[in-house]
Amino acid sequence: MPRIDIGSYEGSFVLRFGGEFSRINAYTLASTLVSVADAARAANGLINPGYDIEVVVEALGSGSFKAKIRAVYRQGGNLFSVQNLRAVVLSVIAAHIYTQTLAPGVSINVVTNEDSVVVTAGDQTVVVPRSTYEAMQEVQSLETFRQAVSRAFRSVDGDETIQSVAITSGDDTDEETPIEVSREQFAVLAGETATSDVPTREVEEQTEVQIMRAILEQSRRRWEFVWRGVTIAAPVLDSSFFEKFAAHEITIAPGDALVVRLRIVQRLDASGIYVNQKYEVVSVLEHIPRPSQASLGG
Numbered sequence: 001m002p003r004i005d006i007g008s009y010e011g012s013f014v015l016r017f018g019g020e021f022s023r024i025n026a027y028t029l030a031s032t033l034v035s036v037a038d039a040a041r042a043a044n045g046l047i048n049p050g051y052d053i054e055v056v057v058e059a060l061g062s063g064s065f066k067a068k069i070r071a072v073y074r075q076g077g078n079l080f081s082v083q084n085l086r087a088v089v090l091s092v093i094a095a096h097i098y099t100q101t102l103a104p105g106v107s108i109n110v111v112t113n114e115d116s117v118v119v120t121a122g123d124q125t126v127v128v129p130r131s132t133y134e135a136m137q138e139v140q141s142l143e144t145f146r147q148a149v150s151r152a153f154r155s156v157d158g159d160e161t162i163q164s165v166a167i168t169s170g171d172d173t174d175e176e177t178p179i180e181v182s183r184e185q186f187a188v189l190a191g192e193t194a195t196s197d198v199p200t201r202e203v204e205e206q207t208e209v210q211i212m213r214a215i216l217e218q219s220r221r222r223w224e225f226v227w228r229g230v231t232i233a234a235p236v237l238d239s240s241f242f243e244k245f246a247a248h249e250i251t252i253a254p255g256d257a258l259v260v261r262l263r264i265v266q267r268l269d270a271s272g273i274y275v276n277q278k279y280e281v282v283s284v285l286e287h288i289p290r291p292s293q294a295s296l297g298g
Contacts, residue, residue, distance in 0.1 A: 002177040004098070006128040008169040009091040012058070012070040016178070017156070018164035024065045028159040033057060033067060035152035036093065040071060042145040044089045047135050049219040051075060051085055068170055088132045094167050094179055095128050095136045096149065101185045124177070134222075134233060137278055153181075153189035199268040204282065210257045218242040223281070227262070234262070234279035241284040255290035 015036070017024060037055035044053040051073050058068040071090050102108060102121050109120040117133040119126045128136075139145050156162045165186075166178040181189065209225035215236075222233040236242075244250045261282040266274040 002124045004124070004126045004177050004179060006091050006095050006098070006126060006132055009094045009167065010088055010129075010132075011090070012068060012170065013090055013094060014066050014068045014168045014170040016066040016166040016168060017162050018166060019162050024161070025159055028155050028162070029065070029067070031155040032152050033069070035148050035155065036069060039093055039145050039148035039152065040089050042142050042148055043092050043135075043139045044071075044073075046139055046142060046220055047086050047089060047092070048073065049221065053089060066170075086131060086135065088129070088135055091129070091132045092136045092139055093149070095126075095132055096140060096145075097167065097181065097189065098126060098179045099136075100189055101181055138220075138222075141278075150190055153186050157183075157186035157190045200277070201266050201274060202263055203266065204261055204263050206259065206285065207262050208257055208259050208288070209262070209281075211252065211254055213254070214252050216245065216252065225258075227279075232279050234281050236281040236284065238281065238283045250287050251289075252287075253290065257288040257290070258284050259286035259288065260284050 015032070017029075033055075040053055040055045044051065054072040054074065056070050056072060058070050060067055069090065071087065073085060073087060099119075107122065111118045111120075113130070115130050117128045117130055119128065153165075156165055163183050164180055166180040168176055168178040207227065209227045209232075211223065212226060212231065213224035215221040215223055218236075218239060220235045222235050224231060224233050226232075241250070245252065258281075263280040263282050264276050265278045265280075267277045268274055
């Protein structure tokens, strides 16, 4: 069964323009690469606040015109970003393109493991690192990201000499299975992405969550909580909470609990049921330190 490892695209990937030609329109090539760079910048702004990203083209190949794209991250003014950098932007783009071109009639099975998400579509298996999959779900809500991907595929859709676009790791081995987008699928990505067409809704509730991992800076980075016995990831959007933390009015430790207003974004799935897609902590109402153990003989 063909297998694609999205994790192999984290540092770089190769865009291969397929068709029976010995040259490629300069505008098509340039506008496609610029749009990919724009998508990477939009994604990086959400995934890595405090870091800038530069997308560089390392080499152009002959024949099918392959362009190797590499991401270079540079630290900005965020003092916490050394610990928080996630070099997954290019793999997020690859995963997004793959999920948006899945044929509606193909049987799709998604299995979430501790460190990966395995998507089986027809006779093809795609393994996505869980961190990349979760980042992709965040990034897909960005209009700037979706528009940049759309521009890239509008460029190739307008050039009738290009019959396909493939994404590979650049290993050029017979064993590698590329993510391949045929000309018939260009229109799917050139228009509004399927994500925006799926009905969604937001609900809010006051609830208690237990802290598993804290991001002690105000950003869109996601904390990890246990909520109703399930581990979820959600950013904390309450600026007053971070002000109290900076003033040392609150000390956070794993195992502490928070009473919060939790926003839940739900998406309508194929069975007609709304399923939880992502979470946001809108406000923190109370901090509950974990119980301390009484000392023996105290």
